[in-house]
Amino acid sequence: MSMRSPRGRRFTADRAGSRPRARGRGLARSIHLFRLFRLEQTEPEAFYCGLAEDSADQVARHTELAGSTVIDVGGGAGYFTSAFRGRGAACYLFEPDEQEMLSQGKPPQGAVQADGYWLPVADASADVCFSSNVLEHVPDPGGLIDEMIRVTRPGGVIYLAFTNWYSPWGGHEMSPWHLLGADFAERRFVARRGRDPKHHVGRNLYRVHIGPTLRMMRRHREVEILTAMPRYYPAWCRFVLRIPVLRELVTWNLLLIMRRTT
DSSP states (O other): OOOOOOSOOSOOTTSTTOOOOOOSSSHHHHHHHHHHHTTTTTOHHHHHHHHHHHHHHHHHTTSOOTTOEEEEETOTTTHHHHHHHTTTOEEEEEOSOHHHHTTTSSOOTTOBOOOTTSOSOOTTOEEEEEEESOGGGSSOHHHHHHHHHHHEEEEEEEEEEEOOTTSTTTTGGGTTGGGGOHHHHHHHHHHHHSSOOSOOBTTTBOOOOHHHHHHHHHHOTTEEEEEEEETTSOGGGGGGGGSHHHHHHHOSSEEEEEEEOO
16 A cells, blocks of 8 residues: 655544545546545545445445444554544454555554454454455565455455556656656656655566456455456446446556455
């Protein structure tokens, strides 16, 4: 998950009534999210607070959050954790990167520094296991997904969203030049910014694709897919995922909401 210390504190996730909301599933929601996305690099708190509230709304359509146990895998500074706690869930944050966890000055209450491949959580102990924009940062996406399934109880919900490589934002801060090659994009970034990018392909950013991920989850014996759609688009845009080449280029960010079946 890409985060830096916020420069402008327009939104405070822990303060009641100040959470930016993107209600519904239609075009107005998408416009709101893309406006927030424009602040991702300069005012990340504004973007991540809004995205966290929208994500919690999406989960709440599939399960009751009040009184539930939520595992936030790779949640950085705790924006998603705060959104779930604001809905009455007991949410526990596990983040491997200390710098990300401390990007707001101190770690969220109860946060644990832990690797998403080996969560210090008992089998089938969570009602919801949540991961936002983490999958593209790990070398073994299937391993991370299997660990998320392990800690989720049968009947529980798994929320998985990631930025696919051929997305307009697949190269993160190097986008869209990653579409011309990772090495070219990195050289261009250094030449223009005078510093290395935060992300390096093959080190902390990996090429994850929609087609293989969908096929892997459809074949998985322990889950059923409840929702598969481009995360930031209106719900009716889910038809894009049925078009092999187009889905890789225009989806931007894939959202899968799944239920553990066994």
